[in-house]
Amino acid sequence: MIATSPMREKITRLPNHIAIIMDGNGRWAKQRGLLRLEGHQAGVENMRSAIEYFIKLQLKYLTLYGFSTENWSRPEEEIAGLLHLLEEIIDKETLKLHRKGVRLRHLGQLDRLPQNLQVAINRAAELTKNNTGMNFSFAFNYGGRTEIVDAVRHIVAEGIPPEKVDEKLFNSYLYTAGFPEVDLVIRTGGELRLSNFLIWQAAYSEYYFTQVLWPDFDSKEIDKALLSYSQRRRRFGGL
Numbered sequence: 705m706i707a708t709s710p711m712r713e714k715i716t717r718l719p720n721h722i723a724i725i726m727d728g729n730g731r732w733a734k735q736r737g738l739l740r741l742e743g744h745q746a747g748v749e750n751m752r753s754a755i756e757y758f759i760k761l762q763l764k765y766l767t768l769y770g771f772s773t774e775n776w777s778r779p780e781e782e783i784a785g786l787l788h789l790l791e792e793i794i795d796k797e798t799l800k801l802h803r804k805g806v807r808l809r810h811l812g813q814l815d816r817l818p819q820n821l822q823v824a825i826n827r828a829a830e831l832t833k834n835n836t837g838m839n840f841s842f843a844f845n846y847g848g849r850t851e852i853v854d855a856v857r858h859i860v861a862e863g864i865p866p867e868k869v870d871e872k873l874f875n876s877y878l879y880t881a882g883f884p885e886v887d888l889v890i891r892t893g894g895e896l897r898l899s900n901f902l903i904w905q906a907a908y909s910e911y912y913f914t915q916v917l918w919p920d921f922d923s924k925e926i927d928k929a930l931l932s933y934s935q936r937r938r939r940f941g942g943l
Contacts, residue, residue, distance in 0.1 A: 711927045717934040719887035721765035722758070723902055723909070726751065728893030728917030741785040746919035748789050752797065755840060757923045759804055761930075765839045765883055767811065769901050773847035776816075790844060791821050798828040805837025811879040812846030813854075839883065848903035851879050880905055888933045892918045910936055 726747060733743025751768060758766050771786060801808060808828045817825070855877035859869060875881065886902055886909045894915040898906065912929040914921070 723767040723886045725891040726918040732917040732919045767841040769843045771844045794824045807835040808832045809841040811843040848900045
């Protein structure tokens, strides 16, 4: 149940699955004369706050985009800092989220990540796999095209006849197997593109773009996105 406030009282319908492209950490830091890594640290802190807020709203599925397969071209120092931040937040937050019934899941390719980070991710997923609260997926070293190619490779490797391949079967080979399609995609930071994020799962999603940079995307901004969503009529190609 959504807590009462002037804006929240107008939110008549919540999405089942929200996916967020958390953009703007570097620009947030630059505006304040800080290092980019400090912007990412602020972004991690806001990610923690956002997850807590969505838990309170009883959201069923939340997917956050943290690092794409294309982001490896960034400076090595920034990448190393991001990897360290991810491992740190997994270590600090997994048990807390587990106690709140959250199921944790990684989307993307693990093999390029450091071994200790792979272990931390797998440990968190194993610990929370039977939880029945919010399903929280973190897309790290993720690319939508890579996900589709991986799915095709697995289908071919298993020798599935072409006539057996339909959308339902294909969905079962995606990283998000078992999860519903995305209802609402939110992108912070002012850019107007998906950046290779959930391009299959977001085929009929509603989109919400905002100039607000991710570290400043607080509960009030979340409410604005939810209000916008609740005022839309979803047709899924119909009338």
